[in-house]
Amino acid sequence: MTRSEELFNRALKLMPGGVNSPVRAFGSVGGTPPVMVSASGPYLTDADGRDYVDLVCSWGPAIVGHAHPAVLEAVHAAVDRGLSFGASTPAEAELAELVMGRVAAVERLRMVSTGTEATMTAVRLARGFTGRNLVIKFAGCYHGHLDGLLASAGSGLATLALPGSAGVTEATAAETLVLPYNDLAAVEEAFAKHGQDIAAVITEAAPANMGVVTPAEGFNAGLSRITSEHGALLIFDEVLTGFRTGYAGYWGLTGGAAQSTAPFTPDLMTFGKVIGGGLPVAALGGRAEVMDYLAPVGPVYQAGTLSGNPIAMAAGIATLTAATPDVYAQIDAASLELSAAVSSALDAAGVDHSIQRAGNLFSVAFGTSEHGVRNYEDAQGQQAYRYAPFFHSMLNDGVYLPPSVFEAWFLSAAHDTRAMDKVYAALPAAAEAAAAA
Numbered sequence: 559m560t561r562s563e564e565l566f567n568r569a570l571k572l573m574p575g576g577v578n579s580p581v582r583a584f585g586s587v588g589g590t591p592p593v594m595v596s597a598s599g600p601y602l603t604d605a606d607g608r609d610y611v612d613l614v615c616s617w618g619p620a621i622v623g624h625a626h627p628a629v630l631e632a633v634h635a636a637v638d639r640g641l642s643f644g645a646s647t648p649a650e651a652e653l654a655e656l657v658m659g660r661v662a663a664v665e666r667l668r669m670v671s672t673g674t675e676a677t678m679t680a681v682r683l684a685r686g687f688t689g690r691n692l693v694i695k696f697a698g699c700y701h702g703h704l705d706g707l708l709a710s711a712g713s714g715l716a717t718l719a720l721p722g723s724a725g726v727t728e729a730t731a732a733e734t735l736v737l738p739y740n741d742l743a744a745v746e747e748a749f750a751k752h753g754q755d756i757a758a759v760i761t762e763a764a765p766a767n768m769g770v771v772t773p774a775e776g777f778n779a780g781l782s783r784i785t786s787e788h789g790a791l792l793i794f795d796e797v798l799t800g801f802r803t804g805y806a807g808y809w810g811l812t813g814g815a816a817q818s819t820a821p822f823t824p825d826l827m828t829f830g831k832v833i834g835g836g837l838p839v840a841a842l843g844g845r846a847e848v849m850d851y852l853a854p855v856g857p858v859y860q861a862g863t864l865s866g867n868p869i870a871m872a873a874g875i876a877t878l879t880a881a882t883p884d885v886y887a888q889i890d891a892a893s894l895e896l897s898a899a900v901s902s903a904l905d906a907a908g909v910d911h912s913i914q915r916a917g918n919l920f921s922v923a924f925g926t927s928e929h930g931v932r933n934y935e936d937a938q939g940q941q942a943y944r945y946a947p948f949f950h951s952m953l954n955d956g957v958y959l960p961p962s963v964f965e966a967w968f969l970s971a972a973h974d975t976r977a978m979d980k981v982y983a984a985l986p987a988a989a990e991a992a993a994a995a
């Protein structure tokens with residue numbers, strides 16, 4: 559038995575499924591997950607000393623690579639000043655300024671610790687601001703594990719083939735309308751029926767939790783138009799895309815880098831992952847008029863003992879500072895090159911597939927070449943069974959992919975030629991394994 563297997567078997571007795579977040583458990587790909595003990599640049603190292611090229615990057619945060627020297631230095635310096643003060647610190651404002659300097663739609667920001675908290679607060683704020691109850695979400699979009707948004711939620715629920723979660727009351731579920739993604743007509747129809755009662759539409763800026771799905775031309779702008787016509791808010795969830803798909807996130811890619819040229823402006827946005835560079839930071843931000851409904855200024859309550867924690871702020875500041883426009887250009891190019899290599903390996907093995915892309919995020923879907931994946935129905939209809947043998951072949955050759963076909967692949971600025979060559983060398987065998995499935 560390997561050391562990893564010993565450690566995972568111990569964990570199985572101590573934690574449900576041996577994990578603290580379900581997709582880490584290899585539920586849909588099978589096998590025992592390697593237990594990781596360190597990470598550096600583009601590599602993860604497991605308990606047996608095996609190195610893997612990491613294409614998960616902590617599910618997004620490690621955009622400048624693991625253990626980046628400037629990030630570690632900032633964190634060490636913050637640690638030396640004390641761990642948590644329960645009072646305001648200069649670093650909170652510094653990180654907020656960095657975010658606002660990049661995303662002009664954010665006029666006020668509130669730091670929280672997880673993406674779930676950010677979206678949960680955004681939904682409560684939208685309800686408090688509008689005085690309405692209903693929220694529209696799209697099937698296959700994941701916004702964290704708040705009760706109201708777990709229906710048809712993608713991510714781990716897609717991996718485990720769950721329609722929603724036990725423990726969510728019918729009354730809560732009834733306040734969420736779930737619509738097909740990329741279907742503006744369905745949104746128009748829902749507003750025609752329930753417009754007076756809809757507080758918000760929440761959407762991933764580009765879905766990446768049912769695999770990656772490209773928002774159809776004008777879809778996001780259409781949501782903005784429809785919500786504003788009906789006095790509802792648009793919550794643009796950039797927890798995954800923010801500061802990853804570009805300097806100003808996915809909104810920036812759609813022309814939103816400068817508000818004056820933006821084709822649309824979300825009322826609220828949520829951030830996570832990259833904003834904390836690997837420590838627990840997330841945030842919600844948006845129009846000052848809406849954000850000022852939050853306590854202590856307004857009547858919508860939200861709080862957090864560790865919100866704006868100084869160590870976490872230091873990691874976020876150092877990460878955003880290191881993530882220069884050059885970093886995004888490099889990741890964009892690496893993503894194009896890698897996805898093309900994946901595609902040609904699959905072509906060579908005769909595996910029907912589509913590369914699903916939104917900016918530098920991509921995923922692979924199987925048996926979907928006809929029209930790609932446009933929504934959750936397409937995602938669920940794919941030949942998902944081809945992914946497990948593909949994944950394990952790559953893992954065997956030292957490449958750590960997301961352990962589910964419904965997740966995006968993540969690159970970092972640290973993925974150099976040596977790391978990428980290891981990935982390219984592993985692809986042909988993995989494609990053959992997918993073909994044989």
Ligand code: PMP
Pocket residue numbers: 617671672673674675677700701702703713762767795796797798830831840
């Ligand atoms: N929104 C999106 C788009 C996400 O991808 C995620 C996490 N994958 C969340 C919200 C929830 O974030 P967290 O896991 O930090 O609660």
